[in-house]
Structures are given as C-alpha cells and as structure tokens.
Amino acid sequence: MCETCGCSIPGHEHPEPADTHTVQVLKGLMSSNDHAAAHNREHFDRSGVLVINLMSSPGAGKTRLLEQTAAAFGAGLNMAVIEGDLETENDAERLRRGGIRAHQITTGSACHLDAHLIHRALHEFPLADERGPVDILFIENVGNLVCPAAFDLGQHLNVVLLSTTEGDDKPAKYPVMFRAADLVLVSKCDLLPMLDDFSVERARASLEGLGRQTPVIETAAGRQCDIGAWVEWLKASRAGHPRPNMMEERAATQTA
Amino acid sequence: MHEMAVCNELLAQVRAIAVEHNARSVGSITVRIGVLSGVEPDLLERAFTIARAGDYTAQARLLIETVAVRVRCRACGNENEAAANRLLCAACGGYAVDLIGGDELLLASIEMREVSDTVSSARRHDAQDRDSSGQISEGEDSYV
Numbered sequence: 144m145c146e147t148c149g150c151s152i153p154g155h156e157h158p159e160p161a162d163t164h165t166v167q168v169l170k171g172l173m174s175s176n177d178h179a180a181a182h183n184r185e186h187f188d189r190s191g192v193l194v195i196n197l198m199s200s201p202g203a204g205k206t207r208l209l210e211q212t213a214a215a216f217g218a219g220l221n222m223a224v225i226e227g228d229l230e231t232e233n234d235a236e237r238l239r240r241g242g243i244r245a246h247q248i249t250t251g252s253a254c255h256l257d258a259h260l261i262h263r264a265l266h267e268f269p270l271a272d273e274r275g276p277v278d279i280l281f282i283e284n285v286g287n288l289v290c291p292a293a294f295d296l297g298q299h300l301n302v303v304l305l306s307t308t309e310g311d312d313k314p315a316k317y318p319v320m321f322r323a324a325d326l327v328l329v330s331k332c333d334l335l336p337m338l339d340d341f342s343v344e345r346a347r348a349s350l351e352g353l354g355r356q357t358p359v360i361e362t363a364a365g366r367q368c369d370i371g372a373w374v375e376w377l378k379a380s381r382a383g384h385p386r387p388n389m390m391e392e393r394a395a396t397q398t399a
Numbered sequence: 400m401h402e403m404a405v406c407n408e409l410l411a412q413v414r415a416i417a418v419e420h421n422a423r424s425v426g427s428i429t430v431r432i433g434v435l436s437g438v439e440p441d442l443l444e445r446a447f448t449i450a451r452a453g454d455y456t457a458q459a460r461l462l463i464e465t466v467a468v469r470v471r472c473r474a475c476g477n478e479n480e481a482a483a484n485r486l487l488c489a490a491c492g493g494y495a496v497d498l499i500g501g502d503e504l505l506l507a508s509i510e511m512r513e514v515s516d517t518v519s520s521a522r523r524h525d526a527q528d529r530d531s532s533g534q535i536s537e538g539e540d541s542y543v
Contacts, residue, residue, distance in 0.1 A: 162512065162513055163426055163510055163511065163512050164420070164422070164510070164511050164512075165508055165509065165510045165511070166416060166420060166508060166509050166510075166511065167507070167508050168412075168416065168505075168506045168507060168508055168509060169505055169506070169507060169508075170412065170505065170506050171504060171505060171506075172405060172408060172409050172412075172430060172438075172504040172505060172506055173405065173408055173504060174408070174412060175408050175411060175412070176408060253401075253404070254400065254401055255401050255404075257404065289401070289437070290400070290401035290437075292437050293401055293405070293436070293437040293438065293504075294401070294404075314484070315484040315485075316484070318435060318483045318484040319435055319436070319437040319483075320437075322435065349484075351494050352484055352485050352486065352487065352494065353484060353486055354470060354481075354486030354487070354494055354495075354496045354497075354498065356495070
C-alpha cells in the first residue's frame, strides 16, 4: 500500500508537498495609514493646533457651518480648513471668499480622505499665518457616511453632522460612522417646523442604541443662524486642548 | 467603497512580511474583521481578487474570519452578543456598554510557500533592493 495516499497501486510517486510555513501576525490592517496618522497628530500637537474631522453625507451643511463658525468668532479664532472633495476647488474658494484660509484636496474617485493625503496637504499648508498659530484646523471630509469612518487622519475629535432633511434613523443605518463621533450636530434645525418626518428625539434614541453617550447639539446655520451651543462646545474643546491657548489671548487683546 | 484601499494596505503588509521571511509566494492570508469595523467582507474579497496580482500574492487566497459584536454592560457586568446598531445589554437592557469585540481589522496570519534556505540569500538581496526603493518613496512623504 502507498504510504502517502493509502491506495493499493504500488510503485507510483507523489510530488513533494510544498514547504509551507504559517506566520502569526496579529497586526492592524490599517497600520500604514495609522502610522501616517500618528505622524500627523505629532505634527498637530507640536503646532498646538486642535484638529476636528467633520463628516456627514453630502449636503448636510458642513461648509455652511464653517462659514458661520468663522463669522461667529471673527478675529477671536484663527481657523483654517482642509477641504476634501472628489472634484473642484469650489468649497475652498467659497471659504476663502469669507476670509477663511482653506486648502483643497481633490481625491479623484476616492470616497474618503486618508492620513497620507492629509500629510501631503500639510506640506503645502502651514499651520500658522501672519495672525499667529492656527487655533483650530477643520478637516472637511468627503461627504460620505461610510468610508471616512475607517481612516484615522490624526485628528483629535470627530464631529458628525446629521441634517434634518435626512432620516432620523441614520445612526442606526450607519453605526460605524456615528460610533466614531465625539459630537453629533443635528443641522438645519431651522427647517424642523416645515418637516413632518424628522424628530430630534428619535435621532437621539437611534444614537443611544450604539452604546455611546455621544453629546448632541442642534444647529441652524442658514439665514436664521443659531450655532451658539456649537460655538460654546468649540471654545470648551479648544480650552481643554493641552496647548498654549492663543485664541483666548487674542480675544483678550481685542477687548482691551 | 474603500475596501480597495484597505486591500492595498493589507497586501503591502503581506509582501513586506513575505520578503522578511524569504518566502517565494503566499498561500493564504487570514484576516479578522469585526462587524463594526466598517469593512464589508464580500467587498474586501472582490477587491482582493483584483489587488493580489503581483509577485508574492498572485495565487494567494484570502480567508476572512468575521467577528461578531460583543458588549459588556457597565451597570451589571453582563457580556453578550449584539447587533451592530443595537449595542444593548441583553440582561438589563442598559445602553451604557463597552464594546469588547467586533471592531477588529486585523491581519491574523500568513501561510507562505517554499521557504527555502537555498533561495534565502537571493531573496534577501532582493529584499534589500526593495527596502531601499521603499525608503526613497517614503522620504518624499516624511516631515523634515
């Protein structure tokens, strides 16, 4: 009997089994992105800048919120924006018209920003200008509730917008994105009287189902602008960021 | 669909490890993917068949171990499986829970073929070439 296959045909040969060898790795799949993100974070921390990654579906009002944020702070906040879009420089140009320093990344067909793209952008986009170091850098991610959640950029905080013209069950539909949020903004709240199918309470309940006590702030950045709670949250986040607070010093000199 | 980007990251890691171990080719790659990782196993598999082309991984198989969502209740300490968008304690119904499994995105192991001492030195030489070219491209991207 053949000792290899157990059959009764005598004198036949089997090829040598391939020499295989299994190596345990147990390493994160995203280690190259995570490595670049850690580099970015070090760079941000050295520059004393607080970095906020803004994510939402397309059209939830990220750019408008940034315009109104800059208007609300005036000279009291040195903010800068890195914009991510598949194509066009439109959003960056729009922000620049409002006096906001902005850098556009066009991703082509890529549906998200990654740490390498931010890294490259930082080579062209200094984190200080004639007014001094940047207080808050916003990264306006590609409008998409799926892919951006999987890529660490080196940011300190994630803010996810949920607009009232979307479904209030979005957190249950996109749990990975909403679990990543440090703050959820319900945007376009000035439209609530016109909408019969969005409830802020249902949105909160949907978010609670994800097992995190994520704070929720209601905003309206349209003509009836009400972003007071968001501005307060930004001030608190900036003040709690372990870096020299240029923002408050600047505000103090202004009032003096 | 960011699975192609994830797949390229995976294959870059696998190739580096194959070079390090003087392997001639990679037989199978085992990854562990949590339901809450943001990566869809089906899409990753499809991306893999496109992205695997190349020296070490052309014939490689991708084995995906899916990891269910598990939570531990902060109030009563109970541990249970949960749906990705209903992270609740099955015992007391509380939503103050910690995720203890289900967001993994891990390269677990690699099975490599024809690890042979006779080809080691040639491979090692090859690996050094790769390393130096890798360093050049990384240099462009690093902070100064």
